[in-house]
Amino acid sequence: MRPISFLHCADLHLDRPFSGANRLPNSIHEFVRDSAYRSLRRIVDLAISNKVDFVLFAGDLFDTSYRSLKAQMTLLIELQRLHNAGIHSYLSHGNHDALDGEWVSLTWPESSYFFPSNVEAIPFEQDGKRLAYIHAFSYPSRHVNEKMVDRYSRVEEDVYQIGMLHGNLEGQTEHSSYAPFSLSELVEKDFDYWALGHIHKRAHLLEEPPVIYPGNIQGAHRKETGAKGCYLVTLSEASPSTSFHQTSDVTWHRPTIDLGAFETMQDLLHACEDLLNQDLFASGGHLIEIELTGISHLHTQLLQEDQLEDLLLALQLNREMEDNHFVWPYKFSLKSKPSWDRQVLEQQEGFIKDILVTSDDYKENDLQEALAPLFEHRRARKALETIDDQDQLVKEAEELLLSYLVENNGGDIK
Known part of the structure; x- marks a missing residue:
């Protein structure tokens, strides 16, 4: 069999809103808003420059079951570019953009194949010779909980077999268990490559055969840090070759600074400025x-x-957008500790110990109940931000109260 090459990407989530970075300057906001479209364009650029045979899009092309005309037209333009370059494309819909949604119907390029709700094996042919089968399905509705991997099987020997599966590896509890599978089940299918989707964090789960989550093509919130893009894959009778390529131009970062190294707030400010001016952030958006x-x-x-x-x-x-480049600090997370020792305070009797016990006993529902009047108030809720970490909020409230008491001789920490 002659070698074949292709790109593997997933989780485009076109039209997905950014969240977690509030009050961006207008110039930065505009750049960030269209970042997923630019990442998709770079994926197509990469496919064309490497003259790959085809591109795999493993689910969640759009962010919701309602696909905006802008998002569809963007995808159509890029698929047409692939078609004009003689490159095929194979696409599946995931849990976010399932087939039961509503959208404006468009005519797609002949070389683009969208998988239906049942698992199909579609041949890839070149110069009259069959070189590979791509196996995949699209979600008929948002919730697909059965083991779809059971429906995959080889259809012909001496032809590359590639499985596209938008689903969750069993045992990963951070994500909804859609179309669950185990690595042993994938290996048993005797495929040459598994192109996964659904998990937004890049992961190379297995070397032989390659089983890969490429991650999403553009991070959309603070938990989706790091470079985003796609994999360039070559299959041959010798051995497979895979390499990741970044196509995103907006990256989320969470660097750390040790407060213990500084005596004054000015020292801390200078350290933060040095961090933001490092070469790592010299191009693109951060x-x-x-x-x-x-x-x-x-x-x-x-x-x-x-x-x-x-x-x-x-x-x-002075950190506005400049020549498609910005570095924008949007948040501080206070994970440091005060100079006094909480464990020492826990040994004392009295009001301070009562505060610590109350803090430890505080439950999530208690916090929600306490804050409910604020979030239900018509005017107050407009000024409030979403609470990402309720435990951290309780911790900060405890430390703020203790700082007044301890540092004003309210407790003996010697």
């Missing part, structure tokens, strides 16, 4: 959440009203 760690007397200062906000605003000065 959204930065700075995580403050360590043990420091500055911790209690940063707990005071508006201190972190003021520090963030100082870092954001």
Whole structure:
């Protein structure tokens, strides 16, 4: 069999909104909003420049079952570019853009194949010779909980067999268990490559055969950090070759700074500026959440009203969009600890110990109940941000209260 080459991408999520970075300058917001479209364009550029045989799109082409005309037209234009270059494309719909949604019907290029709800094996042929079969299905509705992997099987020997599966590896509890599978089940199918989708974090699960999650093509919130893109794959009788290529131009980062290394707020500000000016962020767009760690007397200062906000605003000065490049610090996460020892305070009797016990006993529902009047108030909720980490909020409230008591001789920490 002659070698074949292809690109494997997944989870385009076209039209997906960004979240977690509020109050972006207009120039940066516009650039960020269209970043997934640019990443898709670069994937097609990569396919054309490498003269691959085809491109695999393993599910969640669109972010919702309603596909906007803009998103569809963007995909159509890019698939037409592939078609004009003689490159085939094979596409499946996932749980986000299942087949039971609503959309404007378009005519797609002849070389683009969209898989139906049942598992099919579609041959790839070149110069009258059959070189590969691509096996896949599209989600008929959002929830597909059965083991779809059971429906995959080889259809012909001496031809490459490639499985496209948008689903969840069993045992991964961070994601909904759609179309679950185990690695042993994939290996038993005796395929040459498994092109996975659904998990947004890049993962090379197995070398032989290659079993790969390429991740999504553009991070859309603070938990989707790092480079995003696709895999370039070559299959041959000798051995498979895979390489990741970044196509995203907006990247989320979460670097850390040890507060214990600094004596003053000005020292900390200079360290943050040095971090933002490093070569790593010299091109493209970068959204930065700075995580403050360590043990420091500055911790209690940063707990005071508006201190972190003021520090963030100082870092954001003069950081507008410039020549398709920006570095925007959007958040501080206070993971540091005060200079006093909580374990020592726990040994004391009295009011401070009562505070610690109450904090430890605080349940998630208690917090939600306490905050409900604020979030239900018509005016108050407009000024409130979504609480991403309720445990962290309780911790900060505890430390703020203790900082007033302990540092004003409310407790003996000697």
